[in-house]
Amino acid sequence: xxxxxxxxxxxxxxxxxxxxxxxxxLALSILLAAGGIFxxxxxxxxxxxxxxxxxxxxxxxxxxxxxxxxxxxxxxMIFWFYFLGPVLFGEAMPATTSSLLAFIVFTGAYVAxxxxxxxxxxxxxxxxxxxxxxxxxxxxxxxxxLPQALRNMIPSFVNQFVSLTKDTSLAxxxxxxxxxxxxxxVNNRALTAPTEIYLTILVLYFIVxxxxxxxxxxxxxxxxxxxxxxx
Amino acid sequence: xxxxxxxxxxxxxxxxxxILEGTLKTLHISAVAIxxxxxxxxxxxxxxxxxxxxxxxxxxxxxxxxxxxxLLVQIFFWYFGSAAVLPDFVNQWLYNHDFExxxxxxxxxxxxxxxxxxxxxxxxxxxxxxxxxxxxxxxxxxxxxxxxxxLPQAFRIIVPPLISQFLNLIKxxxxxxxxxxxxxxxxxxxxxxxTFHGFEAFTVATLIYLVISLVVSLVITQYNRLFLRQxxx
Numbered sequence: 001x002x003x004x005x006x007x008x009x010x011x012x013x014x015x016x017x018x019x020x021x022x023x024x025x026l027a028l029s030i031l032l033a034a035g036g037i038f039x040x041x042x043x044x045x046x047x048x049x050x051x052x053x054x055x056x057x058x059x060x061x062x063x064x065x066x067x068x069x070x071x072x073x074x075x076x077m078i079f080w081f082y083f084l085g086p087v088l089f090g091e092a093m094p095a096t097t098s099s100l101l102a103f104i105v106f107t108g109a110y111v112a113x114x115x116x117x118x119x120x121x122x123x124x125x126x127x128x129x130x131x132x133x134x135x136x137x138x139x140x141x142x143x144x145x146l147p148q149a150l151r152n153m154i155p156s157f158v159n160q161f162v163s164l165t166k167d168t169s170l171a172x173x174x175x176x177x178x179x180x181x182x183x184x185x186v187n188n189r190a191l192t193a194p195t196e197i198y199l200t201i202l203v204l205y206f207i208v209x210x211x212x213x214x215x216x217x218x219x220x221x222x223x224x225x226x227x228x229x230x231x
Numbered sequence: 232x233x234x235x236x237x238x239x240x241x242x243x244x245x246x247x248x249x250i251l252e253g254t255l256k257t258l259h260i261s262a263v264a265i266x267x268x269x270x271x272x273x274x275x276x277x278x279x280x281x282x283x284x285x286x287x288x289x290x291x292x293x294x295x296x297x298x299x300x301x302l303l304v305q306i307f308f309w310y311f312g313s314a315a316v317l318p319d320f321v322n323q324w325l326y327n328h329d330f331e332x333x334x335x336x337x338x339x340x341x342x343x344x345x346x347x348x349x350x351x352x353x354x355x356x357x358x359x360x361x362x363x364x365x366x367x368x369x370x371x372x373x374x375x376x377x378x379x380x381x382l383p384q385a386f387r388i389i390v391p392p393l394i395s396q397f398l399n400l401i402k403x404x405x406x407x408x409x410x411x412x413x414x415x416x417x418x419x420x421x422x423x424x425x426t427f428h429g430f431e432a433f434t435v436a437t438l439i440y441l442v443i444s445l446v447v448s449l450v451i452t453q454y455n456r457l458f459l460r461q462x463x464x
Contacts, residue, residue, distance in 0.1 A: 001315075071444035072437050073405040075416055080437075083429045087234050162299070169301035173409060180304055187311065195312035202300045202308060209299035 002193035006200045009186045013204060016177055024177035026204055032096070032178060033165040036103030037111075037157070040164075043104060044111025049141070051116050062112070069109035075170055078102040082174045099171035107164050114160065118153040119145060123228055148228055155223065158216035162209045169205075179204060234430065241431045246422050250432070253418030254439055260332060260414060261401045264339035268400065269393075271340060272347030277377065279352055290348070297345035303406050305342055310334040310410040335407035343400045350396060354389035355381055387458065391451045398447045402440065415439060 006013075016024020023031070050062030069077070081098040085091075093101075122145055130140035172181035183201045187194050240246055278290035297305070313334065314322050325333050358381055366376035408417035419436040423429035 068441060071441045073402040073416065073440060075405045075408070076419075076433065076437060076440065079416075079420065079423075079429075080433055083423055084433065087430060166299075166301040169303040170406070172303070180301065180307075183304070184307075195308075195315040198304060198308040198312045201304050202296075205300045205304060206296060210295060213295075213299060 001196060002190070003196055005186065005190045005193040006196050009182075010200075012186065013179060013182055013200065016182060022177065025182045026179045026208070028096075028176070029165065029168045029178040029180075029205075030208065032100055032103065032168045032171060032176075033161060035100055036107055036164050036168070037161045039100075039104035040107035040111045040160075041157070043108030045115055047108060047112035048115025048119070051112060052119060066109045066112050069106055070113075074102070074106050074167055075173065077106050078170055078174060081105075095171070095174045095176045099168075099174060099176050103164060103167065103171075106167075107160060110160055110163075111157070114153055114156045115149070118149040118156070121152065122149050126228060152223060152227060155216040155220040158212055158219065162212045162216070165209055165212070166205065236431060237428055238431055240426060240428055241422060241435050246426065246432070249418040249422060250415070250435055250439075253413060253415035253436075256412065257401065257404055257414040257416075260335055260339070260407060260412060261397070261404050264336050264343065264400055264404070265397050267336065267340040268343040268347055268396075271344035273351055273382075275344060275348035276351035276355065279348065280355060294345045294348050297342055298349075302338065302342045302403055303409065306335065306338040306406055306410055309338045309341075313337075331407070331411045334410055335404070335412045339400055339404060339407070342403070343396060346396055346399075347393065350389050350392045351385065354385035357388055358384050390454055390458075394447060394451050394454075398444055401443055401447075 013025050015027040016022060018024070018027070047062045047065055050058045051066060053059050053062070078099055081093070081102040082095065085093040085098055126148065127140055127145055130144040131137065135143065168178055169180040171178055172184060175181065177185075179201060183197050187197050190197070241250060275290045275293055278286040279294070281287060310331070317325075362380055362384070363376055366380040367373070371379065404412075404414055405416035407414055408420060411417070413421075415436050419429075419432045422432040426432075
């Protein structure tokens, strides 16, 4: 076994060439995931509420967006942004930007379904009571329904964040220097230790994702106490 | 930058043939991986529920590890790294056959089995405990009760989530392009680099994936409508 290959490149796996070069490795993976989930939250919130709307001109685009995105592989989405950015906008986007955009648009559709399920899970009485105390539909959503629904959605958001952290590995295919790409590079250079290198990478991803998964489980238990229930 | 569309390019002739072959390869690798992942997933779920501590631990470690690591890295691990893990005669056999395909199937199977095991487990949990107790009281052994009473009911409930896992697998099979399995995404990418007509190729591939996912979700809705509402406790 050639564990020294892993030991010599461990800092490269963690943060790339950072002080001397651009940030990469696991740090970039986590940054991409964090940026992706942040953007996806807003798009998902819009699309999720849009899908619940009764106005067809709001509902239809939301449904189309959610169903189309959920029906295609993320890799294809990344290719759309990467190869067709130049065709549509006339100039090439950096691979990091285009993969981040792909992550946001892709994850947004899944977040939208979480939002929809979260709002529907709240007892109808909450909306009815808010409306009858004089709030408009939008106000009732904003001040009564969403604050409760969003709190219940936190564990699902964390799970989505875990998925995205795993999915950031796909950015390596278009050349973003995150953890998986760093591993490929080291593997291509060393040639002697593929098993050791990929095992190490798997363990690194596992540690990050497992900590998050465990957090989401704990949150779920804690939040269960505050849930509004219909009788 | 002017872009002239040429839909005939990807719909007919050599490149149309590539798209067709790619689609068939996607369906082929997915079908094989679906078969194996259901078998492995059921095994893991039963391990997880058995009272034998060691089996329970193995199953728990399996699901947690493979659910919390990226499929792409798992594919690379099986493709580049399995030689040091698997016995020599297995490696030899794999190299003489379609190694890319086999590595892809192994990765997809193991990854999806971890998710399927969780679905099956929750399905088994949703069957009232009294069912097991009653069948045990009738004189069936634990395995017989599982085989004849619990699993048939549980599988009925989990068909919809199971099918959506299959859909995930079909979409995930696109990652096998990275190790050279010539499936739909691989072919699309290939057409893009040969002709620079990526737009048409990606559109056709997107539509094919959409049709597959539409068919799958139709199947789920029909199943729900026909069978699931009959189950009441």
